[in-house]
Amino acid sequence: MRWENERRSDNVEDRRGSGRQQGLGGLPIPMKGKAGAVVLIVVLVAGYYGVDLTPLLNGEIPQQVQTQGQTQTKASPQEERMANFTATALGMTEDLWQSEFRKSGKNYQAPKLVLYTGQTSTACGYGQAAMGPFYCPADYKVYIDLSFYNDMKRNLGGGGDFAQGYVIAHEVGHHIQNLLGINQQVREMQSRVNKKQANQLSVKQELQADCFAGIWGKYVQDKGLMEVGDFESAMNTASAIGDDRLQQQSGGRVVPDSFTHGTSKERQAWFNKGFTAGSIQACNTFN
Numbered sequence: 001m002r003w004e005n006e007r008r009s010d011n012v013e014d015r016r017g018s019g020r021q022q023g024l025g026g027l028p029i030p031m032k033g034k035a036g037a038v039v040l041i042v043v044l045v046a047g048y049y050g051v052d053l054t055p056l057l058n059g060e061i062p063q064q065v066q067t068q069g070q071t072q073t074k075a076s077p078q079e080e081r082m083a084n085f086t087a088t089a090l091g092m093t094e095d096l097w098q099s100e101f102r103k104s105g106k107n108y109q110a111p112k113l114v115l116y117t118g119q120t121s122t123a124c125g126y127g128q129a130a131m132g133p134f135y136c137p138a139d140y141k142v143y144i145d146l147s148f149y150n151d152m153k154r155n156l157g158g159g160g161d162f163a164q165g166y167v168i169a170h171e172v173g174h175h176i177q178n179l180l181g182i183n184q185q186v187r188e189m190q191s192r193v194n195k196k197q198a199n200q201l202s203v204k205q206e207l208q209a210d211c212f213a214g215i216w217g218k219y220v221q222d223k224g225l226m227e228v229g230d231f232e233s234a235m236n237t238a239s240a241i242g243d244d245r246l247q248q249q250s251g252g253r254v255v256p257d258s259f260t261h262g263t264s265k266e267r268q269a270w271f272n273k274g275f276t277a278g279s280i281q282a283c284n285t286f287n
Contacts, residue, residue, distance in 0.1 A: 001161040002225045008084060009091035013141075015116040016075065016083075082146045082164075083115060089165040090142075093172040096219040100280065111175040112141045113168075133167055135174040137183050142171045152237065162220070162230035163237040166213050166271070173212030176280075177205065196257045203243075204285040206261040207270040210238065211283035214274020221275075231275070238271050239264040 075083075094110045101108035114120065119128045123139035132151075133144040144167075152167070153159035177183050186205050190198040217234060220226055239245060242264030247254045261267070274283055 001165065001220065001227055001230050003085060003088045003092075003161060003165075006088050006225070007091045007095075008087040009094055009110070009113070011090065011094070011110050011112050012083075012087045013112055013114045014083070015114055015120055016146075017117055079146055082149055085161055085164065086113065086115065086144065086146070086168060089168045090172070092165070092220060092223075093169055093216055096216055097172070097176060100215075109140070109179060111135070111172060112139075114141050114143045116143060116145055117147075118145065133171050135171045135178075137174070137178040140175065140178070142168070142175065144168070144171075152240075160230065160233040162217070162226065163233040165220070166217065166234040166237055169213035169216035170209045172216070173209030174205075176212055177208065182208070199258060199260050202260040203262045203266075207266055208283050208285040210262070210267050211270040211274035211285065212280075214271040214276075215278050215280070215283070217271070217275045218278040222278075234271065235268050238267040242267050 090113050094108075097110075098108045114122075116127070117129075119126060120143065121127070122136045122141065122143060124136035127134065127136075127143050129145035129147055132148055133142065135142050148167075149164050152163065174183070177186075182205070186201050190201050193201070217226075217231070220230075241261065243259040243261050244254050244256075244263045247258075262270070270283070270285065277283075
């Protein structure tokens with residue numbers, strides 16, 4: 001996928017490295033007695049040489065260290081490339097959905113995308129990298145730990161920029177559902193049915209987000225940015241994150257009644273439908 005010369009979104013909140021870990025290896029740093037005095041001396045000496053270790057006084061380890069007026073970060077060139085790509089993919093979703101909403105006389109309110117490391121707070125509770133990318137309808141934000149891209153390639157068999165963009169476009173698809181009132185309708189319906197039926201509604205909601213992601217894929221194609229193998233990489237990713245595939249890989253029994261995102265074939269089919277039709281009307285998974 002050729003994305004390097006495309007516009008990057010400004011709706012990105014970078015929280016990478018802003019979280020702090022308590023103590024060393026999860027153990028609190030003692031601040032009383034001789035140990036506390038030693039820590040205080042270390043902080044004072046470090047400050048003399050221009051290194052800010054004052055977070056240690058609160059039992060914390062700073063993720064960024066100020067040295068001679070500059071901030072040293074741990075982000076690698078590869079991670080920065082992924083961050084730039086994510087902002088670009090988000091920018092494409094903005095251009096796409098602004099145009100689509102304008103066709104129906106509506107204004108599109110773009111979501112904020114939050115880059116974080118490890119864990120972060122959200123209006124929907126505490127988010128962790130192990131959850132994968134997710135959308136919080138309460139604060140209109142998409143959250144992603146960039147390490148997920150490596151997990152996609154290593155554990156899910158889905159690699160490449162276009163496949164990664166599919167993941168972002170899927171989460172933005174949930175934002176579209178939020179703006180259109182679909183999220184609220186699904187929650188209301190789920191409150192009136194049993195667990196099995198509630199799961200089926202979740203599947204329909206997730207498949208619709210896949211279809212919306214397919215519309216993004218067609219937009220990328222129409223701009224002439226796709227390369228050979230891009231579509232296949234997205235389809236491979238859709239297959240890898242099907243409920244049946246994930247349950248099989250976990251070594252457990254495949255239980256269709258517990259599905260919440262859809263089978264591999266369903267996810268592929270609805271992404272392909274959005275990619276082929278390129279319209280919101282084609283993505284009515286609830287009919």
